[in-house]
Amino acid sequence: MAQHLRLFGMAVHPELIEAWEIGILRPTEIQLFTQADVLWCRTAELMGIEEPHSLAELRLSRQLTAEELAARIDMETTLYEQTERRNRWRGTCQQTLALLNVMNLSLPQLLAVTGQTDIQLTIRS
Structure with a gap:
């Protein structure tokens, strides 16, 4: 190796x-x-997981660093890292759509990974 x-x-x-x-x-x-x-x-195989159970596992399974993912969804890296530590999604509508696209997820899958029942989306003006 x-x-x-x-x-x-x-x-x-x-x-x-x-x-x-x-x-x-x-x-x-x-x-x-x-x-x-x-x-x-797959990275998930090395991590010993069948399905990701957190935002961090999900990101790692897609072989993205926090910095790379934050840039792709137009979020500050420190804010994304905080989101990942809490495993609670609080992005804007645009960031949520970008996250779903980059991670190839549906909204129900994002809810399942974070354990949330709903996601409050904020709209920037």
């Missing part, structure tokens, strides 16, 4: 990979994404 990751431009030591495997350390998002690419599998 370490050799394959190096081919993808990520120099890691075999000891680090072992620490990931036994749960002592967790890979960074970029390391996780690169592992999935090397292994030709």
